[in-house]
Amino acid sequence: FLSNHKINIVMLIFAYILSYASFIGMNTTYMIQPSSSQSYNIFFYIFFRRQFFVLLNTFVLFLVARFLLAVTRHYWFSVLITGFIQIVITVANHLKIIFRDEPIIPGDLAMIKAWKNLLGMMGTTVIIATIVLVVLVIFLIVYLEKKHPYAFHMSLKKSVIWVLVTVIFFSGTVVMNHDGSYVNALMRNLGDEPYFFNQLYGAKVNGPILQFLNNIDISIMDEPENYSKETMEKIYKKYAKESKKINAKRDNDWNDQIVIMGLAESFADPYRIPELTLSQDPIPYIRNLMKSTTSGLMFSTGYGGGTANMEYMALTGLNQGFFSAALTPYTQLVTGQNNAYAFSRLFNQAVAIHPYIGVYYSRQTVYDNFGFDKFMYLGSEYPIKHQYSIDRSPYLSDETAFANTIDEIIDAKGSKLINLVTMQNHLPYDNNYYNGKEKYAASGNAVNDSKVKAMVEEYVMGLHHTDVAVKNFIEKLDNINKPVTFVFYGDHLPGIYWNTKNNTVLHQTDYFIYSNKYAREHLGMTAYDQYKLVSPTDFMALVQKQTSTKTTPYTTLLEKVLDELPVITTKAAAGSEEDTDAAMMNDEGELVKYKDLTSSQKKLYKEYKLVQYDMTAGKNYLENMHFTEGGV
Known part of the structure; x- marks a missing residue:
């Protein structure tokens, strides 16, 4: 035998x-x-x-x-x-x-x-x-x-x-x-x-x-209860009416405003990592700036990666938590959509800048489907004009990213959305790219392994360079006589903190929203400090509130979600095993159960989910109602 x-x-x-x-x-x-x-x-x-x-x-x-x-x-x-x-x-x-x-x-x-x-x-x-x-x-x-x-x-x-x-x-x-x-x-x-x-x-x-x-052949998201054309018409009328009320009290529309969605690769304050001590603060400027701006923590669905998912949520207001757990929206959803919705459609012009190659996450197709006018990346027909690197790093620096952004601001005619995705602090962190790391010596149980210690110090040195670049960028923004609002957010933590078991901390990055001097003088800007923890989906709502800009029915819904619901995220990131599609967290990073929501919160949660389903996996009834464009 x-x-x-x-x-x-x-x-x-x-x-x-x-x-x-x-x-x-x-x-x-x-x-x-x-x-x-x-x-x-x-x-x-x-x-x-x-x-x-x-x-x-x-x-x-x-x-x-x-x-x-x-x-x-x-x-x-x-x-x-x-x-x-x-x-x-x-x-x-x-x-x-x-x-x-x-x-x-x-x-x-x-x-x-x-x-x-x-x-x-x-x-x-x-x-x-x-x-x-x-x-x-x-x-x-x-x-x-x-x-x-x-x-x-x-x-x-x-x-x-x-x-x-x-x-x-x-x-x-x-x-x-x-x-x-x-x-x-x-x-x-x-x-x-x-x-x-x-x-x-x-x-x-x-x-x-x-x-x-x-994970093969994943559906986009489950169809919510009561999904129908009649249901979506009711939601449209409700938020069109609320949008009209809000807009009666606001003085600004997008007009000549420039909004920068600035995704900072792997940016997260290392001081929050348990049992990690640094000999010196690598981000003193950003830390101080956050005290006087709309700022706080963003809950990331990724750890060590997942950049495009954060980018998708920031550009659309649609939440990863409602989608199938295996879905990557850029590669599995947007590439198959015609005229996919993004906030870029609110502006006269939309430009994406990424000082690296453009093939990751199918960004060329994605930005085209989002209605962007151009995508600047290495090798594109729209060249990255300013190119600087630091010491031995193969990646173009944040200084590069900001210099090219300044060019786009100066060239703007009317309103413009700039989606900036930096590359400077991307892995790996063990190739000895930077000089001067000894200034930020790391110690503590989080880095008791010599290899991890070296990687943390390399990463932290990159944060220092980001801090310097942000300071110079803010100074240049304040010298531009156009209303510019800069959303700065880290997409995820670097995957180097292997010795910490605090799941919540590993998903908290930093954000701030800064309006330049001209915007502050002409838009009646207000800073908000009550939003300690937000989702990437909240950024446009925060920008609207800060600049007193008129809303659409859709962004009215997003402002309501920001103000009335806990942060919505994925169950995997939150460590939730609740029998719901998404997880929710309060400002302290504690899980909030769906059953503990008030009746009005549950209704809002369902409306948000219905809108997302209609815009991504449903019959897109809201598009013909101009839900994302204007009210009644």
């Missing part, structure tokens, strides 16, 4: 070893916590508690190997290529988990076109290891196929059967998330839980392959 079936037996053993190793690779420690009160050794937990799913992943790898064998008729090629693919998948997931606390999901595949830059961010060690692995696999395939060819016989009929079985199996994964499908029912009965609210935990207990398959 062993002799007759050794092809399959060897393949299964090989596939099982790789499958089990992939589960272990989804962890960065030797312990796993299925709940707050339980903790297990990862090796034993995977072997005894998740054995079925190890075997399921083994079956998937076995199918791939048999498929290749049926097509190529080369045994060693089929086995080693399958192994190579699985090793690459495991390592890539492990690296993403280290830096971003999440595994690879289908939406990430849009980044493949920028593979050269991705490898550059991973460092030379990963590149060298990848090259060595590729060379080793090629050598082994050639050597074994020539010196130790494995003779076997497979009829055409069996080959066709194996191909069909593999194709049918993987075709079934397309409907794994479709309620009511046989595949969905089978997988749920087998115990497959996608853990959309916590992708990292899903990868740990399901393995990287199954968790990836669990």
